[in-house]
Amino acid sequence: MTENDNAVRVRGLVKRYPDKVAVAGVDLDIHRGEVFALLGPNGAGKTTTTEVLEGYRRADEGEISVLGIDPARGDRHWRSRIGIVAQSSRDEAELSVAELVSHYAGYYPSPRDPEEVIAWVGLQEKRKTRTRKLSGGQRRRLDVALGVIGNPELLFLDEPTTGFDPEARRQFWTLIENLRTEGTTILLTTHYLDEAEHLADRVGVIADGRMIEIGTPETLGGRGARTARVSWLDADGAHEVRTDRPTAEVAALRARFNGEVPELEVRRPSLEDIYLELIASVGAEPAVLEGAVR
Numbered sequence: 449m450t451e452n453d454n455a456v457r458v459r460g461l462v463k464r465y466p467d468k469v470a471v472a473g474v475d476l477d478i479h480r481g482e483v484f485a486l487l488g489p490n491g492a493g494k495t496t497t498t499e500v501l502e503g504y505r506r507a508d509e510g511e512i513s514v515l516g517i518d519p520a521r522g523d524r525h526w527r528s529r530i531g532i533v534a535q536s537s538r539d540e541a542e543l544s545v546a547e548l549v550s551h552y553a554g555y556y557p558s559p560r561d562p563e564e565v566i567a568w569v570g571l572q573e574k575r576k577t578r579t580r581k582l583s584g585g586q587r588r589r590l591d592v593a594l595g596v597i598g599n600p601e602l603l604f605l606d607e608p609t610t611g612f613d614p615e616a617r618r619q620f621w622t623l624i625e626n627l628r629t630e631g632t633t634i635l636l637t638t639h640y641l642d643e644a645e646h647l648a649d650r651v652g653v654i655a656d657g658r659m660i661e662i663g664t665p666e667t668l669g670g671r672g673a674r675t676a677r678v679s680w681l682d683a684d685g686a687h688e689v690r691t692d693r694p695t696a697e698v699a700a701l702r703a704r705f706n707g708e709v710p711e712l713e714v715r716r717p718s719l720e721d722i723y724l725e726l727i728a729s730v731g732a733e734p735a736v737l738e739g740a741v742r
């Protein structure tokens with residue numbers, strides 16, 4: 449495989465802090481044009497990994513290639529090919545939305561049209577508003593506008609929708625889907641399992657600095673974890689079976705009950721169920737879910 453096949457190629461990434469190994473040997477390939485979601489509990493090493501890929505932190509060990517370049521040696525041209533929406537936004541409180549987006553456009557060799565980007569993130573009505581007066585959700589959309597103004601090939605989104613209400617989150621998802629349709633490669637870290645399920649082509653679960661598993665939202669956890677649960681009620685009480693063939697199981701039950709099966713329920717594990725099983729299997733705390741409801 450050549451460098452060009454993958455937007456990101458990481459082998460054996462290690463990052464140590466004085467009192468902590470934050471990333472303990474991670475391998476990761478992100479294909480061009482895909483949306484890849486990194487999931488994991490608080491402190492798992494997601495932000496550290498992302499910051500190494502962005503060139504903001506140096507790896508202690510490992511081979512890292514981002515758009516064919518080692519981020520530790522990334523020059524201005526390389527930097528102009530990536531877009532970053534970090535966890536905390538920058539603060540240029542006195543500029544208006546339009547001023548700030550135009551200002552950022554000036555940093556890039558072939559930026560998008562600022563007015564188009566402002567419209568695209570749904571901030572037309574705020575274009576003259578000073579950024580300090582924006583709500584949290586509006587500020588986050590502005591962050592995305594600043595992340596994509598340079599027309600990046602690869603976009604890093606670190607917990608982009610934390611604090612959004614459900615409607616704002618849906619709107620944001622549409623933005624990301626549009627970017628993906630245009631061919632932008634996206635690395636997303638998120639605390640929301642439904643967000644990963646909705647947006648990601650593939651998901652990587654990281655805990656204690658290690659990549660536990662990589663798969664599509666449909667295949668993560670393997671076949672065993674995907675087993676459906678069929679439950680029903682009869683004179684003896686509640687019953688549940690786990691099965692790979694829920695349709696056949698339901699047909700058999702219907703035959704046994706002559707049609708209607710009392711309290712019949714067929715449940716497939718959600719990505720959240722599978723994530724929790726994976727995290728539990730390595731003894732890590734699934735604190736990600738507390739993050740999700742705060």
Ligand SMILES: Nc1ncnc2c1ncn2[C@@H]1O[C@H](COP(=O)(O)OP(=O)(O)OP(=O)(O)O)[C@@H](O)[C@H]1O
Binds near residue numbers: 466488489493495497
């Ligand atoms: N600058 C730093 N100095 C020392 N330790 C750090 C530093 N940055 C992160 N760490 C530690 O490294 C570990 C990984 O942190 P990181 O921020 O990468 O995790 P994360 O998965 O992004 O977590 P969260 O979901 O909470 O953002 C944590 O134990 C954290 O405390």
